[in-house]
């Protein structure tokens with residue numbers, strides 16, 4: 001009998017087709033995520049679940065699914081929506097989609113950095129509203145980029161790809177803050193690993209690329225913004241709660257920093273009435289960094305591969321919790 005799976009949103013066809021060929025698939029076709037109660041209902045009796053970053057996968061959901069659940073495949077590189085410990089404790093494998101959205105996300109970080117530093121969106125609004133009357137020698141002055149200092153928070157795949165672009169394209173000096181050294185960044189870009197305060201105090205541009213966890217939640221708060229240069233630009237393409245959004249608004253209003261470019265907010269979506277959106281020096285995109293044809297297709301393929309591998313008790317292509325292996329339900333179910 002084909003394994004039962006729940007897929008919580010329509011993902012690119014290349015992934016769905018693969019899942020459909022091998023599984024009894026229940027697909028949530030609404031453009032909005034399944035409400036919590038619906039999600040809890042739909043996962044019952046499933047062997048596998050394909051989730052998005054908008055679905056909270058916690059102990060309650062895993063228990064509701066039942067003992068037959070062997071794999072959760074997240075259609076995202078980030079997995080802060082999943083309680084990994086709860087999954088591991090229950091013998092459930094968790095997969096994600098790293099690597100295939102690195103370039104797309106780094107491109108977006110650079111796009112936001114440029115847009116915020118050179119006031120592109122503010123200028124667009126100015127044009128639309130009919131305020132453009134003449135060429136202004138003193139108007140719309142932004143920040144220079146060439147030869148400036150870039151601070152990367154989280155020098156993983158995406159941090160490195162962003163740093164490469166800005167070091168090679170704009171000759172930026174690279175500082176980074178990470179719990180682990182990144183030798184490739186140090187050797188190829190001359191990047192220097194520094195403590196958080198040194199990065200805040202010296203960087204002209206700061207781009208966030210770290211996971212969201214207890215150690216990074218609220219990392220950018222009033223205290224951090226006070227330490228940054230008044231000309232600094234902050235870019236966040238990682239997760240909204242790494243930045244205390246109210247404190248960011250304060251920093252932008254007070255001129256503690258120059259501007260911000262965000263692809264992620266807290267919460268998502270941000271309330272359209274949120275006063276942050278009224279500020280001229282912030283650019284906010286609706287969490288679209290991985291939204292390119294190649295990235296989304298590859299994410300769908302990997303998410304499907306992870307799901308199918310998990311169902312068959314094979315190692316996941318991208319396995320968030322390989323430590324589950326010795327007590328993985330997929331193994332136990334097969335041998336019992």
Ligand code: GLV
Nearest residue numbers: 075076077078290
């Ligand atoms: C998107 O934010 C992802 O984690 O893939």
